[in-house]
Amino acid sequence: MELVQVRNLKTYFPVRIGIIDALKRKKLFVRAVDGVSFSIKRGEVFGLIGESGCGKTTLSRSVLRLIEPTEGEVIFNGINILKLNDEEMRKIRKSMQIIFQDPYSSLNPKMKIGEIIAHPLIIHGMDKKEAKEQVLQMLGKVGLTPEKEFYERYPHQLSGGQRQRVAIARAMVLNPEFVVADEAVSMIDVSMRASIIELLEEFRRMYNLSMLFVTHDIAIARLITNRTAVMYLGKIVELSETKTLIDNPLHPYSRALINAAPTISRKKDFKVKIKGEVPNAINPPEGCRLSNRCPFASEICKKEEPELVEVEKGHFVACHMT
């Protein structure tokens, strides 16, 4: 049963242009997300990996409509949320939440921890007393004890890991069906990461949550995700079960990415090196977007954009060479 379906989603940002381009009536866009489709099942953790600047964050915001997508559909529980008006959208937000990367700026410094977690409940119509009960319970669940003491504290009195627990509590207190975790552990001290991931996994199991787990850390993706998509320059280049993807990546970019992950003992070396930087998303290369960096690129790669095709069951790749 699919909870979230993303169909051909595009998010373009207009670029401020010089006067000459303006006179030529040329409009330029950063194509941060350029036609992405995937779906997430109930209770599934869907990973999204890629280097910085590939559009992961924009995609994760667009799926929740925190950034207005340009085109496409996001179907949540059978409803295309991009068609909803403000009030309907506000209501549906109850069941779709986000945990941000940076716990230092995602909490309002002027609100107490208790108020931060209670506010979502109050917005959605719970009275203050009941909300406080729930918040205290939630604080216990995310391991911020003694609950009463943490309730009264301010964000600046907490460590990064504790703040992220607050952010998780704020997201989970509404009992959402779908949660986006945008690099939720990458700014947390390494020693705390495992416990935060465990916490997320526990919530997923308890409430049969679906998650979109955005990360650039392949080790973490392997730990928590069921399926994973690799993103490059606004497009998904490979999508499969996480285990298959890591053991047998088919796209040259995925291979290079997995190769680049530092490990203590490497079983396989895919012998792929991708040179250079990600080109800018205003003028992506014609044909395959990796064609200017790919060691296997041939003529067709420079002309035709490859489609995402299923090469084995549940394993999709967008590459002419596979």
Place this chain on the structure above:
Amino acid sequence: MILLSSFLLKPINAIFGNKKGRGYFIAGLVIVSIVVLMAIFAPFIAPYNPTAITMDTFSPPCWKHIMGTNRLGQDVFSRIVWGSRIILYVVLLASSLSMVIGIPSGLISGYYGGKLDRILSMVMDSIYAFPALILAIVIAVVLGPSPINAAVAIAFVYVPTYFRMVRGQTLSLKSQLFVEAAKAIGARNREIMFKYILPNLIPTILVVFSLSVADAILTEAGLSFLGLSVTPPTPDWGYDLRVGQAFFLDGYWWLAFFPGLMIMLLAMAFALIGEALNERMTSR
């Protein structure tokens, strides 16, 4: 007394610790408190009726009249004490008015952006482009002389100060993650503006408030100097300064000196508080 001062110093120490600006803040606060107390307890402090005309004219400062008397035989000290009421009333009314208009419009303008923002910013910038005193004089002349009209004129002039500051801060706070988080939990725009953005603006608003009050005091004095605020014989610093300066060269220096000194001290006190808070804010 020692108990009282230690009680007052506690919050100051909490804000400033031993950081720079603590002395300024205390000095400013002491002067402002004295003037405020003077205004509140004027009937008990002033030794004479400030408007009573007597035969004892142009008396220099002495034990009987510590700041002397003016050409109508009114006690200058009593007029100073009572006059503090007018200046505080006009300036605080004006500042509250500018805040009530400037802060919400700045918030809305910065938060929503777009056409509304461009129009509001243009209007505010064009008000801001005029020299404050001249604009206030024009408005006060149009409205006619009275303390309330003076307050409205001053309020109008300082709206852009609040607007620009609040708008700028809102623009930068808007992109903060906790605002996006508020959107994600389904908060309404109104809630985001007033519960998430506004509380984070309060320290800056305090700074702008103190500094613009300091400025408004001088503007108020300017207006009443020109007779655009109170009507005689109501005691008022600016008005007394104007009357007094005519006799300055005749050697009756105390007529202009004391009102002038008070205006300067009060303006300086607010400026000190504002500067100290500003120092504290930016050095964090």
